[in-house]
Amino acid sequence: MTGRFLTHWTIAVFATALAFIVHLTLRFENIRLGYDLAKARSQQEQLIEQRRLLSLEAATLRQVDRVETVARGALGMDVAPAPRVIAVNRPAARISGRAQ
Amino acid sequence: MNDRSTARRRYMRMRIAFLTSLVFGLALAVLREAYELQVTRAPQLKEKAEAQYLRDLSLAPKRGAIYDRDGAELAVSVDVDSIWANPRQLRKAGGDPRAIAKQLAALLELDAEALAERLASDRYFVWVKRRVSAAQGKAVLASKLPGISASEEARRFYPNRDLAAHLLGFANVDGQGIEGLELTLDKTLRGSLRKSPAVYDRRGAVVYSEQMLDGRAGQGNEVTLTIDKTLQYIAQHELELAVRTSEAHAGSVVVIDPVKGEILAIANYPTFNLNDPQRVGGAERRDRAITDRFEPGSTLKPFTMAGALAASAISPTAEIDCENGSLQIGEYAIRDTHHWERLTPAEILSLSSNIGAAKIGMALGRAGLHRTLSRFGFGEATGSGLPGETAGILRPYQRWYPMDAATIAFGQGMSTTTLQLVFAMGALANRGRLMEPLLVKRVVDVHGQVVEQGVPRIRRQVVPEHVARMVTDMLVGVTGEGGTGVEAAIDGYLVAGKTGTAQKADYIHGGYSKDKWTSSFVGFAPAQKPRLVMAVVIDEPMIAHQGGAIAAPAFRRIMEASLRHLGVPADANGTLAEQVRARRLQAPLEAPASDTAEAAPSVAVTGEGEVRVPNLIGRTAREALVLARRSQFSVTLQGSGTVSAQQPAALTVAARGGKLALTLSAQTPERGVVVAHGEHHEGDEGGNATTAAALDLLPAQGHTPANAAAQSLVSVAPRGGQDG
Numbered sequence: 064m065t066g067r068f069l070t071h072w073t074i075a076v077f078a079t080a081l082a083f084i085v086h087l088t089l090r091f092e093n094i095r096l097g098y099d100l101a102k103a104r105s106q107q108e109q110l111i112e113q114r115r116l117l118s119l120e121a122a123t124l125r126q127v128d129r130v131e132t133v134a135r136g137a138l139g140m141d142v143a144p145a146p147r148v149i150a151v152n153r154p155a156a157r158i159s160g161r162a163q
Numbered sequence: 164m165n166d167r168s169t170a171r172r173r174y175m176r177m178r179i180a181f182l183t184s185l186v187f188g189l190a191l192a193v194l195r196e197a198y199e200l201q202v203t204r205a206p207q208l209k210e211k212a213e214a215q216y217l218r219d220l221s222l223a224p225k226r227g228a229i230y231d232r233d234g235a236e237l238a239v240s241v242d243v244d245s246i247w248a249n250p251r252q253l254r255k256a257g258g259d260p261r262a263i264a265k266q267l268a269a270l271l272e273l274d275a276e277a278l279a280e281r282l283a284s285d286r287y288f289v290w291v292k293r294r295v296s297a298a299q300g301k302a303v304l305a306s307k308l309p310g311i312s313a314s315e316e317a318r319r320f321y322p323n324r325d326l327a328a329h330l331l332g333f334a335n336v337d338g339q340g341i342e343g344l345e346l347t348l349d350k351t352l353r354g355s356l357r358k359s360p361a362v363y364d365r366r367g368a369v370v371y372s373e374q375m376l377d378g379r380a381g382q383g384n385e386v387t388l389t390i391d392k393t394l395q396y397i398a399q400h401e402l403e404l405a406v407r408t409s410e411a412h413a414g415s416v417v418v419i420d421p422v423k424g425e426i427l428a429i430a431n432y433p434t435f436n437l438n439d440p441q442r443v444g445g446a447e448r449r450d451r452a453i454t455d456r457f458e459p460g461s462t463l464k465p466f467t468m469a470g471a472l473a474a475s476a477i478s479p480t481a482e483i484d485c486e487n488g489s490l491q492i493g494e495y496a497i498r499d500t501h502h503w504e505r506l507t508p509a510e511i512l513s514l515s516s517n518i519g520a521a522k523i524g525m526a527l528g529r530a531g532l533h534r535t536l537s538r539f540g541f542g543e544a545t546g547s548g549l550p551g552e553t554a555g556i557l558r559p560y561q562r563w564y565p566m567d568a569a570t571i572a573f574g575q576g577m578s579t580t581t582l583q584l585v586f587a588m589g590a591l592a593n594r595g596r597l598m599e600p601l602l603v604k605r606v607v608d609v610h611g612q613v614v615e616q617g618v619p620r621i622r623r624q625v626v627p628e629h630v631a632r633m634v635t636d637m638l639v640g641v642t643g644e645g646g647t648g649v650e651a652a653i654d655g656y657l658v659a660g661k662t663g664t665a666q667k668a669d670y671i672h673g674g675y676s677k678d679k680w681t682s683s684f685v686g687f688a689p690a691q692k693p694r695l696v697m698a699v700v701i702d703e704p705m706i707a708h709q710g711g712a713i714a715a716p717a718f719r720r721i722m723e724a725s726l727r728h729l730g731v732p733a734d735a736n737g738t739l740a741e742q743v744r745a746r747r748l749q750a751p752l753e754a755p756a757s758d759t760a761e762a763a764p765s766v767a768v769t770g771e772g773e774v775r776v777p778n779l780i781g782r783t784a785r786e787a788l789v790l791a792r793r794s795q796f797s798v799t800l801q802g803s804g805t806v807s808a809q810q811p812a813a814l815t816v817a818a819r820g821g822k823l824a825l826t827l828s829a830q831t832p833e834r835g836v837v838v839a840h841g842e843h844h845e846g847d848e849g850g851n852a853t854t855a856a857a858l859d860l861l862p863a864q865g866h867t868p869a870n871a872a873a874q875s876l877v878s879v880a881p882r883g884g885q886d887g
Contacts, residue, residue, distance in 0.1 A: 122322035
């Protein structure tokens with residue numbers, strides 16, 4: 064009788080301890096993932112910001128007057144006469160620098 | 164022995180019972196306390212706990228970007244460092260405000276004295292410099308000065324500097340729109356400050372929780388405009404050249420798509436760098452295309468003409484007596500630059516006769532002219548939504564002076580803006596439909612969802628389609644040989660347009676200034692299927708002042724480059740320009756015939772020396788002559804009115820160069836509808852009575868069969884639409 068009682072008691076204590084450990088483990092894991100997520104989010108925001116900066120830099124490089132200066136000056140290009148311009152389908156509008 | 168063992172067992176039982184009771188008692192106490200904590204006092208304790216580890220995380224709004232129609236960045240906000248100081252902490256750490264101010268001033272290009280004064284204050288927070296460059300921010304943080312910190316703030320950048328500067332406007336240091344679209348769309352772009360509860364650990368680091376909002380939650384929406392960056396550049400560049408070479412005071416250009424009403428470019432000169440707007444004054448920052456009124460001069464004539472044709476106040480084939488260059492009305496005289504005797508409506512436009520336009524204006528009547536111009540959008544804001552847009556001035560006709568119907572008809576005595584003018588011309592290019600200006604193509608939220616989509620809207624049908632086509636046909640003559648706008652002609656494209664040269668009002672001495680002019684050109688191309696409508700206005704040019712010499716070349720250069728950019732095919736050998744010239748030379752015969760070009764039956768050659776006879780029944784004499792001549796017939800006419808019979812019969816085969824006998828009768832084809840909403844408007848004071856007297860329209864004189872026939876079309880077309 065006493066032996067069975069002690070067995071049950073021991074099992075109950077171990078189960079409680081185990082449950083507590085599992086609970087703590089999950090809680091710590093949750094907190095660790097929370098840190099990781101917060102870090103990932105911050106990194107994501109930094110990357111979006113970085114992308115925005117790069118797109119700004121690209122937009123500066125794509126200034127029409129700069130392109131014209133480079134084309135005419137450095138590459139020796141000139142405007143084609145109207146009859147030599149052949150219209151082809153325009154490419155789809157690009158989405159540049161837009162943080163999605 | 165037994166007694167002792169029995170007593171021992173009883174003692175043991177009692178001990179067990181006591182301990183069991185104790186354990187259960189303690190367990191019950193724990194359970195009770197647990198119940199108390201978890202259930203009874205749970206809300207208060209939760210609140211207390213959250214106050215310890217939860218804090219509001221502020222999500223600063225970032226202003227949405229502005230893109231051109233192809234997604235090229237026009238305005239972008241990026242995070243940059245702002246340097247701030249805690250003067251108390253600085254002193255506590257043993258820092259010398261003067262020495263630190265000197266060091267910071269060198270790094271950030273500041274006044275050391277003023278900064279030292281701020282650092283010596285007794286405050287916890289002072290800005291040192293906001294929105295510094297990346298290199299400056301890095302240098303300040305690397306120097307590890309006591310009490311000096313940096314935080315991130317969004318800064319607005321305009322990568323194209325002065326491109327569309329007046330249209331875009333700019334935002335101030337706090338991210339609030341100050342001018343232009345930045346002001347108009349401030350609510351859309353600015354976003355809102357959001358606060359999100361976030362879990363902080365004891366070191367102050369944020370731990371993710373489900374309650375946290377997306378970091379971009381408060382970010383402003385992104386706006387895509389209808390502006391084309393390349394067209395905008397072309398317009399700005401050429402406008403600057405035109406203003407500088409003519410030593411003008413200022414200038415503006417507006418380019419639109421006539422079918423959708425999309426504004427593709429708004430350029431003004433002088434202009435300014437959007438990244439440094441404080442360097443210039445208000446005059447440079449003014450969006451002249453929408454805020455500056457000017458008297459349009461001759462560029463108004465096409466609208467007077469369209470109104471008169473729509474109201475049947477004149478016939479397209481009329482010959483109007485232009486008084487040999489001078490028309491006296493009361494004590495005032497209207498003069499033309501050349502001494503024209505009689506001109507057709509097409510010639511009145513191509514040669515820009517003020518007297519001809521004045522007579523057409525008087526034929527239309529004061530109310531009719533006012534109604535026409537109002538329906539073209541003069542005297543009311545276009546509805547672009549841009550800040551500071553003016554409506555121009557078009558006084559109610561009841562307050563017009565007797566002379567006004569004549570002078571307003573050629574653009575004096577009223578005023579307009581470049582934007583109004585281009586949209587009015589857009590109505591002629593768009594089959595008589597006046598469009599609402601469209602500037603915002605799309606608004607997208609931070610998650611890429613479209614929250615607003617710009618849709619083309621028709622404001623009203625101003626004149627019937629055939630009248631718009633007829634006036635377009637006449638306007639092609641303006642850029643043809645002998646026309647005032649020949650400088651606007653582009654090889655390979657048909658260009659329709661009108662020059663304008665207007666004296667500026669002299670507000671000091673009254674009347675008109677003798678040496679200050681506004682030169683303008685408004686037109687569209689290709690005339691047969693318009694893709695672009697453009698107005699060029701040059702304010703106070705010094706070198707010359709004629710619209711044809713100053714504004715027309717700028718129009719040509721911008722239009723040519725823009726059509727090339729849009730891939731609008733030119734006629735392969737540039738023969739269109741030749742056709743324009745040929746057409747111009749034949750203008751007295753061909754130009755005004757309504758719908759002739761569109762409706763002309765093709766001349767089917769059936770065999771060598773043979774041709775199919777065109778169907779001319781119901782056509783006016785002039786139209787019939789044009790078509791018969793194309794088929795190389797020699798025509799004889801009998802009677803007046805429209806063709807009621809023809810010999811040989813229509814669609815039969817006849818010898819090329821043979822004779823074609825036409826019988827005309829008094830039946831008149833239906834004329835165009837009067838302007839307003841397609842309704843006939845009565846009560847046009849002075850209307851019909853003034854028409855005949857004021858116009859003094861004469862039958863064409865001459866000896867050719869064509870001119871003899873034209874006599875039947877005599878020109879005074881009363882409102883009911885009667886020819887002859």
